[in-house]
Amino acid sequence: MSDGATESKKKYTYYPGCSAQGSASHLDKSLRAIAPEIGIELEELDDWNCCGASVGHLESGALPNTVLSGRNLALAQKQGGQDILTACAACYINTHSANEKIKKDVALRRNVNEALAEGDLAYDEDLQVRHACEVIVNDVGMEKIEERVTNPLTGLKVAGYVGCQTVRPFANTDAGGKYDTYDDPEFLDNFTKAVGAEAVDFNLKTSCCGGAISLISPQKTLHLIKQILDAAEEAEADVIATPCPLCQQNVEMYQDAVNKKFGTKHNIPVVFYSQLMAVAFGMDAKDDAALDQNVIRAKKLEKMARK
Amino acid sequence: MSAPAQSATTYDLGFARWVYDNIDGGDKLRMCMQCGVCSGSCPIGTEMDHGPRKLFMMIRAGMKEAVLTSNTMSNCVLCYRCIVRCPRDVPVAYILQDLYTKAVEEGYAEAKDSENARFSKVFWWSTVTHGRVDERVISAGYYFSGGLVEGVKKGLANLKIALGLLRTGRMHLGAPKKIKDTEGFKAILRKAKEIERREQ
Numbered sequence: 233m234s235d236g237a238t239e240s241k242k243k244y245t246y247y248p249g250c251s252a253q254g255s256a257s258h259l260d261k262s263l264r265a266i267a268p269e270i271g272i273e274l275e276e277l278d279d280w281n282c283c284g285a286s287v288g289h290l291e292s293g294a295l296p297n298t299v300l301s302g303r304n305l306a307l308a309q310k311q312g313g314q315d316i317l318t319a320c321a322a323c324y325i326n327t328h329s330a331n332e333k334i335k336k337d338v339a340l341r342r343n344v345n346e347a348l349a350e351g352d353l354a355y356d357e358d359l360q361v362r363h364a365c366e367v368i369v370n371d372v373g374m375e376k377i378e379e380r381v382t383n384p385l386t387g388l389k390v391a392g393y394v395g396c397q398t399v400r401p402f403a404n405t406d407a408g409g410k411y412d413t414y415d416d417p418e419f420l421d422n423f424t425k426a427v428g429a430e431a432v433d434f435n436l437k438t439s440c441c442g443g444a445i446s447l448i449s450p451q452k453t454l455h456l457i458k459q460i461l462d463a464a465e466e467a468e469a470d471v472i473a474t475p476c477p478l479c480q481q482n483v484e485m486y487q488d489a490v491n492k493k494f495g496t497k498h499n500i501p502v503v504f505y506s507q508l509m510a511v512a513f514g515m516d517a518k519d520d521a522a523l524d525q526n527v528i529r530a531k532k533l534e535k536m537a538r539k
Numbered sequence: 540m541s542a543p544a545q546s547a548t549t550y551d552l553g554f555a556r557w558v559y560d561n562i563d564g565g566d567k568l569r570m571c572m573q574c575g576v577c578s579g580s581c582p583i584g585t586e587m588d589h590g591p592r593k594l595f596m597m598i599r600a601g602m603k604e605a606v607l608t609s610n611t612m613s614n615c616v617l618c619y620r621c622i623v624r625c626p627r628d629v630p631v632a633y634i635l636q637d638l639y640t641k642a643v644e645e646g647y648a649e650a651k652d653s654e655n656a657r658f659s660k661v662f663w664w665s666t667v668t669h670g671r672v673d674e675r676v677i678s679a680g681y682y683f684s685g686g687l688v689e690g691v692k693k694g695l696a697n698l699k700i701a702l703g704l705l706r707t708g709r710m711h712l713g714a715p716k717k718i719k720d721t722e723g724f725k726a727i728l729r730k731a732k733e734i735e736r737r738e739q
Contacts, residue, residue, distance in 0.1 A: 250672040255709045279719045281670040286617045288666060289636060290643050293726075293737075294563060300666070303724065340735035343738070347731040351723030400619035421699040440582040448658045448681070452586045452614065458709050485700045503546040527703040532589040 237499060244370060245308045245316045246274035246360075249323035249477075250282050256320070256477030258307040258525035262506035263319050263364060265520035269380055270372045280304050283326035286444040295343060301330030302344040305361075306353035311470075319364035321397035328361040332407050355499055360488070365398060365475050366409040369419050377426040381536050383426025383513040385536055390508070391434040391469035392420035394462060395441060395479040414438070423505045427512035432467040436460050438502060441482040452484060457483055458490045461498040470532045472502045480504060485528055501530035511537045549603040552558045558598050563637040571595045578620035587611045591621060591631050608645040612639035613655040636693035657684040666729060670718030675701075675710060 237260035267274050281303055282288070289297040293364050308316050318324045333357060334341045335358050368377070399417050402408030412419050415438055421431035426519035439460055442453025460483055464472050474480050484502040491498055503526060510521035517523045523530060558565045578590030588609040589597065597606050612635045621631035639655075642648045648656045652667075661680035665672045680696070685691030704710035718724060 250716075251674070253671070254674045254711070255704060258707075270562050279670075281718050281724060282666045282672045283664065284666065285672070286661040287655065287662050290640055290656060292638065292664035292666075293640060293644070293735050296731040299727060303727055322678065343734050346734060347727050350726040350730040351720065353723075353727070364719075396616075396618035396620070403621045404623075414620075440616050440620075442583070443616040443618065444654075444658070445614065445616050447581065447678075448654050452583065453616070456582055457677040485703065487701065497683055525707045525709055527707055527709075 241271050241273040243273040243275060243312075243314050243538075244356040244367065245277050245311055245314045247277045247280050247304060247308075247316055247318040247320075247323055247327065249280075249318060250285075251320055251322075251477040253476035255258045256504075258505060259319055259477055259480070259504045261421040261522040261525070262504060262510045262520060265511060265515055266506055266509045269515075270368070270376050270509075271326065272317070272367065273370065273373035273532065274317065275311070275314070277304060277308055277316070279307060283320075283323045285322045285326070295347070298328075298330045298333065298340070299347045301327045301345055302334065302348055302355055303351065303353060305331055305334070306348050307356040307361060308359055309355055309357050310353070313359055315360045315362050315367075317362055317364055317367055317475075319475070321363075321395065321478065324361065324363045325397045327404070328363075328402055328408065330352075331359065352499045360407075362409060363398060363402075363475075364418055365423075366403070366411045368423070370409050372424055374426045377423065377509065380510045381427055383536065383538065384467045385508060385512050385533070386428050388429040388508075388532060389432050389468055389470045390424045391432055391464040391467055391472045392424055392427045393434070393439075393472045393474045393479060393483065393502075394420050394437045395474060396438060396443070398475045399438065416441065420473065420505060424508065427508050429508065429512075432469050433443070433482055434469065436465050436535060437465040439463075441479045443478060446478075446482045446486065453482075454486060454490050454493050458488050458494050458496065458498075461487065461490060461496070461500060463499065464500055469500065471530050472500055473505050473508055474502060475505055487528065499528060499531060501526055501533070503530050503533065508533070514538050529539050548602060549604060551603040554599040554601045554606070555599045558634075558638070561642065562634055565628075565637070568595060568598065568630045568634060570627040571629050572627055572712040574626065576624050576626065580620040580624050582599040582618055582620070583614050583616050584616045587594070591635065594635075597627075604647075607638070607642040607645065612642060613648065613653075615639075624737065654685075657681060660684070662695075665727060668721075669715050670721055670724050671716050673715035676715055 284297045403412045424431040446453045487498045573593045578592040639681045682693035
């Protein structure tokens with residue numbers, strides 16, 4: 233058991249994003265639970281707003297969409313300028329890319345600040361916007377995860393489904409922390425191994441779930457979700473683990489629709505890596521790991537968890 | 540002697556230049572060597588009228604109307620595979636994204652496959668009004684954006700999903716979550732729109 237009082241914690245400004253208050257509230261809950269256990273202090277960004285996700289820009293145009301991130305960056309600067317940490321793929325990709333564009337483009341920064349002035353805000357520093365997984369890889373490290381495990385998930389077979397936007401297009405860039413590759417990332421399997429579970433051979437780890445198109449027109453993308461489920465079943469996985477809110481939602485909630493369309497019988501739980509960690513850290517199944525929030529319950533994982 | 544057959548396709552030879560100058564990342568389109576890695580990597584190419592490689596050739600050929608009415612842009616799932624794989628560093632998905640924004644602006648996207656545009660409209664409304672997006676509001680708003688019958692149909696099709704989310708505490712029944720400074724937020728976005736118009 234780690235001793236919070238003597239261990240140094242690094243403080244990050246936490247940007248939960250809209251899904252943290254809805255469909256991915258189990259990611260938010262489990263992340264907040266495990267963070268202090270591995271040396272991460274999360275201070276929520278005060279009055280954060282939506283990032284625009286993958287669709288906002290169509291209606292808003294480019295600058296207003298960038299200004300959404302500009303406002304969050306300005307608020308983070310006001311709050312002390314620590315690195316911004318987000319666990320949501322869409323929040324990360326929008327805020328990170330807007331931030332990097334603003335850093336490089338003087339005219340864009342001037343325009344963003346002209347708009348922000350209407351709300352008495354300004355962004356003139358160069359902050360860092362980081363994905364939670366990158367922070368766990370680069371700042372925390374696997375050793376610290378392994379050390380904290382008191383309840384290893386021995387025998388749990390995990391298909392590590394990374395998805396797209398967590399790693400693309402920034403995981404292998406300097407600004408993105410150069411923490412993994414685009415096609416065959418290893419971090420999620422490393423998380424799985426660190427918590428004592430088995431990372432099964434799963435070759436669709438960066439295959440696409442259809443993203444926002446799955447919400448808009450699922451009939452166009454159900455076959456993509458089917459492929460992911462088929463591969464996980466073939467690998468005999470007990471659970472699919474993912475870092476992405478939209479992947480978790482799409483791959484979980486459309487299993488009925490996939491079964492109906494293709495005559496399959498998929499019923500596989502889709503959990504977040506942070507839920508695995510919470511269970512492996514011996515934390516509470518409900519209050520910390522939020523296992524009661526998976527629509528398809530991860531029964532084998534629940535049995536392993538402290539009640 | 541008969542007159543040469545009239546082509547149904549119109550060619551706007553200034554279109555490629557317009558894309559180079561006005562689309563985010565469009566200047567890099569000059570680098571495209573038509574290798575097709577983007578189209579080959581696309582997980583949803585089968586749903587598209589044209590893959591990105593072909594669309595880029597159509598841009599060069601000046602087929603403005605065909606490009607802006609194609610469903611290539613609206614079907615892009617933003618997986619970013621094309622961007623990380625392009626050997627010439629063409630930001631393919633970003634170009635598609637901005638092309639679609641312009642197509643919506645100029646009224647082309649209404650012609651075909653407008654579901655994304657409708658979804659985006661509702662999404663943006665929710666963002667501007669509350670500062671945050673409420674998944675219930677955008678789902679319901681989107682379902683009914685195609686009319687009452689379609690709304691009821693789509694709502695019923697997803698009822699089981701909604702109940703599952705409700706049961707697991709991933710959907711709440713209260714008022715939409717809001718930011719504190721909605722007035723400042725709206726003023727900032729109004730100004731951003733104004734600047735964007737001014738700079739065009």
